[in-house]
Amino acid sequence: MPYDAIIIGGSFAGLSAALYLARARRRVLVVDAGSPRNRYAKASHGFFGQDGRDPLAMIAEARAQLLVYPGVVFVQAEVTTVEHSLAHFAVSWEGGSETGTRLLLATGVVDQLPELPGLRERWGVSVLHCPYCHGFEFADAQIGVLGMGPLSLHQALMLSDWGPTTLFTDDRVPLDDEARAKLKARAVTVVEGKVSGLEGDGPALSGVALRDRGLVPVSALFIGAPVTMAAPFAAFLGCAFDDTPLGPIIRVGADKQTTVAGVYAAGDAARMPHSVAFAVADGAMAGIAMHQAGLAD
Numbered sequence: 263m264p265y266d267a268i269i270i271g272g273s274f275a276g277l278s279a280a281l282y283l284a285r286a287r288r289r290v291l292v293v294d295a296g297s298p299r300n301r302y303a304k305a306s307h308g309f310f311g312q313d314g315r316d317p318l319a320m321i322a323e324a325r326a327q328l329l330v331y332p333g334v335v336f337v338q339a340e341v342t343t344v345e346h347s348l349a350h351f352a353v354s355w356e357g358g359s360e361t362g363t364r365l366l367l368a369t370g371v372v373d374q375l376p377e378l379p380g381l382r383e384r385w386g387v388s389v390l391h392c393p394y395c396h397g398f399e400f401a402d403a404q405i406g407v408l409g410m411g412p413l414s415l416h417q418a419l420m421l422s423d424w425g426p427t428t429l430f431t432d433d434r435v436p437l438d439d440e441a442r443a444k445l446k447a448r449a450v451t452v453v454e455g456k457v458s459g460l461e462g463d464g465p466a467l468s469g470v471a472l473r474d475r476g477l478v479p480v481s482a483l484f485i486g487a488p489v490t491m492a493a494p495f496a497a498f499l500g501c502a503f504d505d506t507p508l509g510p511i512i513r514v515g516a517d518k519q520t521t522v523a524g525v526y527a528a529g530d531a532a533r534m535p536h537s538v539a540f541a542v543a544d545g546a547m548a549g550i551a552m553h554q555a556g557l558a559d
């Protein structure tokens with residue numbers, strides 16, 4: 263007998279959806295590969311009631327609470343194929359496969375980090391993507407923004423609310439007079455030229471090295487890296503995507519259904535901006551919508 267819902271991705275969005283479906287007494291299968299996007303960070307910030315907690319502990323606790331409900335099955339595996347027939351979705355992984363009436367893609371995104379010496383090993387500790395998540399921990403410290411495109415201008419202007427900020431253009435941020443005036447008004451220092459690497463007693467950061475200028479001291483470096491889908495299933499199933507400044511996201515309606523009937527998407531893969539709070543909320547909405555869609559079956 264097919265599951266009422268199969269959820270690919272058992273992190274913040276997927277587990278939240280599963281909880282709502284479980285509480286509606288649906289049969290739910292969650293398949294998760296165990297690589298949440300924020301696994302590099304020791305603490306997750308900004309989520310109601312859990313500020314500063316280890317994100318992996320948050321997920322483990324949510325999963326334990328979910329598995330108390332009857333009708334819920336959790337499989338630790340990477341889904342390799344998804345097939346869509348008129349009657350159901352068939353999902354397979356190494357050593358197993360199952361069918362479900364509805365499918366939720368809660369597979370998240372992957373950060374496309376720039377290939378800069380010293381950057382990757384500091385990701386989530388002193389190289390960061392979101393000031394709301396990790397800016398407060400560097401309040402009043404020297405903060406850097408690595409130029410990755412026009413969005414870096416916005417990031418630098420914003421970060422000056424957390425501490426003295428330097429924008430490293432890396433020859434990738436076009437700055438006209440208006441942009442320079444805005445940066446000056448927010449006391450943001452502009453350092454032009456190619457960045458050659460990051461230095462410090464890793465994973466801490468002490469400075470950004472420039473090809474022609476030596477080291478500029480900073481304690482944290484923020485980047486606006488592009489993201490790509492962590493799993494190919496939305497494209498494979500024919501779901502439409504929307505463009506965002508950081509990359510495409512799966513198009514969903516208010517009920518989190520994609521443009522393919524019966525396929526839902528929640529969390530980072532289907533929204534912007536990204537955060538645990540938003541992913542959990544999207545998951546809850548998807549769970550409710552998937553349950554209520556089943557009333558018409």
Ligand SMILES: Cc1cc2nc3c(=O)[nH]c(=O)nc-3n(C[C@H](O)[C@H](O)[C@H](O)COP(=O)(O)OP(=O)(O)OC[C@H]3O[C@@H](n4cnc5c(N)ncnc54)[C@H](O)[C@@H]3O)c2cc1C
Nearest residue numbers: 271273274275295296297299300307341370529530537538
């Ligand atoms: C370094 C870093 C720090 C962050 N810190 C914060 C913070 O402090 N506060 C905050 O609110 N947000 C933070 N974020 C953002 C936060 O991580 C995301 O918004 C959140 O994880 C999105 O949840 P999600 O469930 O959509 O996706 P994810 O948490 O990324 O989970 C997706 C899940 O799907 C699984 N998956 C993918 N493909 C498959 C497949 N084929 N088969 C089975 N499973 C699959 C993955 O293994 C993963 O477990 C941070 C992000 C980064 C990169």
